[in-house]
Amino acid sequence: MKKNTVTPLRLMLRLPPEVHQIAKEMSEQQLRSLNSEIVYQLKRAYGLVGKEEVSA
Structure with a gap:
């Protein structure tokens, strides 16, 4: 089973x-x-807090 991972972008x-x-x-x-x-x-600011757990 492939694990869903996200690679952060550098900016x-x-x-x-x-x-x-x-x-x-x-x-x-x-x-x-x-x-x-x-x-x-x-x-x-983009309304993403609360829609997903924010663990930044």
Whole structure:
């Protein structure tokens, strides 16, 4: 039986300094990595939180 695995894409992203700072602060408050915080916020913005377990 083949296991369904997802390979994450790598993306270089340029953020304005104020967005980076806010994301960094939120990641520290939520005990997430910066990457996980950005993924979580994108999923939330696109309405994907709650439709699946978000373990970013």
